[in-house]
Amino acid sequence: MKKLFYLIVGCISLVIGVAGIVLPIVPTTPLLLLAGFCFARSSKKFDVWLRNSKIYDFYVADYAETKSIAKERKKKMIWQIYLLMGISIYFAPLLPIKFMLVVLTVFITYYLFKVIPDK
Structure with a gap:
């Protein structure tokens, strides 16, 4: 049940974060960080997929790894x-x-x- 919750929250934050790329008021980076956090706790497959995506690499990777x-x-x-x-x-x-x-x-x-x- 807990993994399903994290998976759902991760998917929702990913979708809204991607929308934030073109919508200036929606914060892309924090939502992608949240998606990474949720995917790491719910699904190894989604976590690896997100960390290998161009969107994650472009918006989040530097900050997530080095602050x-x-x-x-x-x-x-x-x-x-x-x-x-x-x-x-x-x-x-x-x-x-x-x-x-x-x-x-x-x-x-x-x-x-x-x-x-x-x-």
């Missing part, structure tokens, strides 16, 4: 974030939502460059 991200990788990530957040801010229908998206973008930038150490 740091290379500076060049951070620069690539921030441009993607700025592009997607810029599109979201442009199309947001209400001024308070636009403001909240700008604040979120500033927070993400701060967290990425000041809280997460460079590799």
